[in-house]
Amino acid sequence: MDTTKKTIIVFSGDLDKAMAAFIIANGAAAMGDEVTMFFTFWGLNILRRPDGKAGRKGFLQGMFGAMMPKGSAKLGISKMNFGGMGAPLMRRVMRQQNVSSLEELIDTAKEQGIKMIACTMSMDVLGFRPEELIDGLEFAGVATYLGEADEANVNLFI
Amino acid sequence: MDTTKKTIIVFSGDLDKAMAAFIIANGAAAMGDEVTMFFTFWGLNILRRPDGKAGRKGFLQGMFGAMMPKGSAKLGISKMNFGGMGAPLMRRVMRQQNVSSLEELIDTAKEQGIKMIACTMSMDVLGFRPEELIDGLEFAGVATYLGEADEANVNLFI
Amino acid sequence: MDTTKKTIIVFSGDLDKAMAAFIIANGAAAMGDEVTMFFTFWGLNILRRPDGKAGRKGFLQGMFGAMMPKGSAKLGISKMNFGGMGAPLMRRVMRQQNVSSLEELIDTAKEQGIKMIACTMSMDVLGFRPEELIDGLEFAGVATYLGEADEANVNLFI
Numbered sequence: 001m002d003t004t005k006k007t008i009i010v011f012s013g014d015l016d017k018a019m020a021a022f023i024i025a026n027g028a029a030a031m032g033d034e035v036t037m038f039f040t041f042w043g044l045n046i047l048r049r050p051d052g053k054a055g056r057k058g059f060l061q062g063m064f065g066a067m068m069p070k071g072s073a074k075l076g077i078s079k080m081n082f083g084g085m086g087a088p089l090m091r092r093v094m095r096q097q098n099v100s101s102l103e104e105l106i107d108t109a110k111e112q113g114i115k116m117i118a119c120t121m122s123m124d125v126l127g128f129r130p131e132e133l134i135d136g137l138e139f140a141g142v143a144t145y146l147g148e149a150d151e152a153n154v155n156l157f158i
Numbered sequence: 159m160d161t162t163k164k165t166i167i168v169f170s171g172d173l174d175k176a177m178a179a180f181i182i183a184n185g186a187a188a189m190g191d192e193v194t195m196f197f198t199f200w201g202l203n204i205l206r207r208p209d210g211k212a213g214r215k216g217f218l219q220g221m222f223g224a225m226m227p228k229g230s231a232k233l234g235i236s237k238m239n240f241g242g243m244g245a246p247l248m249r250r251v252m253r254q255q256n257v258s259s260l261e262e263l264i265d266t267a268k269e270q271g272i273k274m275i276a277c278t279m280s281m282d283v284l285g286f287r288p289e290e291l292i293d294g295l296e297f298a299g300v301a302t303y304l305g306e307a308d309e310a311n312v313n314l315f316i
Numbered sequence: 317m318d319t320t321k322k323t324i325i326v327f328s329g330d331l332d333k334a335m336a337a338f339i340i341a342n343g344a345a346a347m348g349d350e351v352t353m354f355f356t357f358w359g360l361n362i363l364r365r366p367d368g369k370a371g372r373k374g375f376l377q378g379m380f381g382a383m384m385p386k387g388s389a390k391l392g393i394s395k396m397n398f399g400g401m402g403a404p405l406m407r408r409v410m411r412q413q414n415v416s417s418l419e420e421l422i423d424t425a426k427e428q429g430i431k432m433i434a435c436t437m438s439m440d441v442l443g444f445r446p447e448e449l450i451d452g453l454e455f456a457g458v459a460t461y462l463g464e465a466d467e468a469n470v471n472l473f474i
């Protein structure tokens with residue numbers, strides 16, 4: 001078993017949980033670990049391009065797509081969201097404390113070569129096409145995740 | 159260490175998280191892994207029989223039991239639930255995309271011999287008796303979970 | 317690899333999830349395992365002293381601090397919270413079923429020598445100083461967590 005590999009399933013699309021996921025992932029990569037992040041369900045919202053064209057979709061998928069946050073900048077927080085006001089407040093406090101923003105964390109993850117996989121089954125369900133998501137992703141299903149997890153010594157579900 | 163064993167603690171009683179848990183569990187079992195799912199707290203709601211008689215309970219337990227979803231078909235989703243409307247919409251989209259329903263996933267889990275354990279301490283707290291839950295479960299506590307996790311190479315909390 | 321070590325990231329500040337975390341941690345410690353709990357984001361609320369003086373803080377941090385639950389006794393539950401009424405009801409049912417309270421579980425964790433680490437980055441963001449938190453904690457960041465996780469055979473994110 002390779003003790004220098006980590007996997008994180010990013011199920012949540014909340015700003016605070018997304019940040020936790022990327023902080024752990026980037027920390028591990030900085031320590032020399034190989035890291036795989038597997039984005040599924042609401043976690044895919046983190047990866048949406050703000051300017052992504054939706055294209056033709058079924059009615060329900062279109063409705064889901066229109067109501068879900070369009071990219072990392074639009075995410076809410078899991079507690080004290082106050083109808084969307086909590087996230088910008090938390091972002092401001094973090095900036096004051098010199099904590100990297102989620103967008104910076106995502107850039108760092110890419111620079112460090114963290115493997116970011118978008119779950120294809122969830123993409124089908126939510127109606128997301130690859131071109132609606134940010135660059136640099138791989139596309140795969142649960143079998144790929146399980147193969148990665150089998151080689152890792154830390155596997156988290158966030 | 160047996161590298162072909164996985165455990166999942168299913169704490170959440172949300173439809174979307176329950177589906178994620180069963181999709182991972184069934185995927186691992188299909189790849190030849192031994193899988194144990196440990197249902198605790200709200201996760202027990204996934205296992206309630208829709209037709210289960212409640213029997214005599216304390217007042218608070220009866221109240222909790224009456225207000226919690228009675229089985230997999232009644233679960234809400236963790237985001238965009240819209241007072242219960244989100245779950246049937248998500249189920250419809252999934253059916254359109256040929257994703258198995260939660261009930262089919264549970265059946266597959268049983269067929270594949272996945273060990274499903276109901277947490278006895280949580281059953282006491284929520285006032286669930288074994289006959290109120292679906293067939294094919296084992297009943298045990300946290301020590302049993304820990305014994306299983308010690309033999310596994312992937313352990314998730316959902 | 318040391319097969320008798322466990323780590324739990326406690327991200328959630330909900331009563332039910334906090335109890336799950338401590339029940340697993342205490343169970344593992346009782347079976348002879350070394351256990352590390354890493355409290356981050358909302359999970360820090362579990363560790364706040366009810367009588368802790370807040371001291372000087374920035375405006376936003378003060379606001380967050382004032383609105384967040386001040387210690388384990390004030391936590392809500394993740395489902396059926398009913399504006400705060402759910403937590404005392406759940407506590408009452410648990411007492412009837414002879415389940416230890418969260419405060420007893422925390423005491424047991426300390427007695428069993430479980431290592432409880434408060435995430436310093438989250439403390440900075442939420443504006444918590446060490447003296448506002450309960451005694452017996454260590455203070456460290458994600459690199460320390462990762463070092464502990466590398467030595468463990470079960471790593472959960474709650």
